Amino acid sequence: MSRYRLSLSVLLTWHVAALGIAAVPSPGINPLPPVALSRHIVDDRIAAVLAPALDAALEIFAPVPRTIARVTRPVRTIVELYLDAFHLPQTWNMFSNPPTVDQYMRVRYYVGSEQVPGMPSRPTWVATELVLPANREDRIRTFQSFRDSSRDKALSIALDDFDRAFDRIVDRTGKIPQDLPDDLAPIGRYFSRKFEHDRLAADEHVVRTEVWYGVARNPARGIALEPSVVEARLAVLRAYYTGPLRASVPPSTHLGYGSIDKEVDITWMLKYFEEQ
């Protein structure tokens, strides 16, 4: 074997080994979920047979990734550095734990008019815009939804980043932070700027922006949602689909993190707010 091929062989072996090592989930880096028994379904004949068998197989298999992670620990740092340098992360856990809820996000704008320069404006009306999902869910999604999928992804990831950062602060300090993490700020700011540009008069501007996250539980397998519940939710969503919904200023304009609002079976939670 020529010297060139020998050198290349070493590099290839290293690269493949690095991919393999990085793909093994490791506690502290990309830990696997704790081994929990699955629900042993009795009304689904296939699941009734396979779920217990797979649970038993997992009990046997579960130590393997941990052992590999422990054995490869000494080289783990250098592997991570190498793969980071080429931007080749090896965690492929898409849909490994699909949410059991439908997810929504809305942005609420508090609009004020220009008054005395230098004095804070008081909101005179509010508008609420549904921003997630970008595409309406009561129609078949085709080409536009392909393009919109990146917006949905961006909003979902920003929300995950926010929740992670929020939990870190709560874990550290033991209380809800005064200054919320800024991961949802780009969403509030972007849509608020767009709303101001598209919808407001020259003397109007957004004085406060709120980002609300909504969830509605999806039925478990074998259960259908009541048609009346589906219709009621769709009625709420169809109102949002017409564009930002204008309303008068609510009695409390200074809601804090965690405030709850309900619309049919959607539970909204105020995640982030910003005064302008």
Add this chain to the structure above:
Amino acid sequence: MSQEVRLRNRLIAWWESLWFEEVPPDSYALLRIVFGALGLVSVLELTPVSMFWPLDGITPIPGNGLGIRSYLLGVGLGTIVGWAYFSTLLIAFTSMTVGYMSRPSIVICFVGASFIPSWNHLPLSSANQVLTSVLFCLVWADCGSVLSLDAWLAARRRPGDSREERPAQAIWPLRLIRIQVCIIYLNSGLWKFFNAVWRDGAAVHYSISLNIFHRFPFTLPPSLDWTTTIATYATMFWEISFPLMMFHPATRRLALILGVLFHGGMWTMLELGPFSWMMIASYLAFLDPVAVSRMVSLRLSSPKKDFQSAT
């Protein structure tokens, strides 16, 4: 010759054929074209540009990392650089697809695609990860010697010489793509195996119900939920066994056919951006390069250097 030496020689020969066997360049050319086009689609998917590329769009607030984004925002270049980044990638992926300055184009595409997560990770799905991983492998191959503008221009520079230059390529970049795809499926399958919702057969039911992803505005009636149970288990088993199925031509063919069906099914039911297409496109790397070359030559009917089947 002692048995030890014979064994060593056989091992070396096996190793050489595994990584350094020469194959026709057509597989690399096809991968260049398909991933160039998919890269282009992926970049176009990240539009409107004002939403994802300028630093005052839906991008993380600058402050982490090397401080480049903070600096650009500070000096008022956040929008210009964002637009320049987007335009550069568009040009590079177009150039890669048509095979104009193929090698530098692929390098720019790889560097550009791999830095998008540092610029704005928010709108990215696993498709970007797949794209970067495949581009990393293509960077090391000459992907522009056939089926490219480069090849056409080179032929024009040799008037009267109708023979096309078809330099053979080492197989190792193709092997790296295969290994990468196997790792994707195995890793993905194991993550699923560790989650109870996959073991109890309900994962596909929940996945296709998700309002962000579902393509059709209705859910399956409970009487048909058994189909999602089968789909859940089939997906998990297929992903975990994918690397093993690569060892024999018959099982490899089955795994790839199943892969096309799974990804096609996912695409039908869920809006996942270009991910499904990227994975199906990566299967080109698993096809026998000689068969691919024959197929291409049937289309273009150009003389070929003889190669033995390399799988």
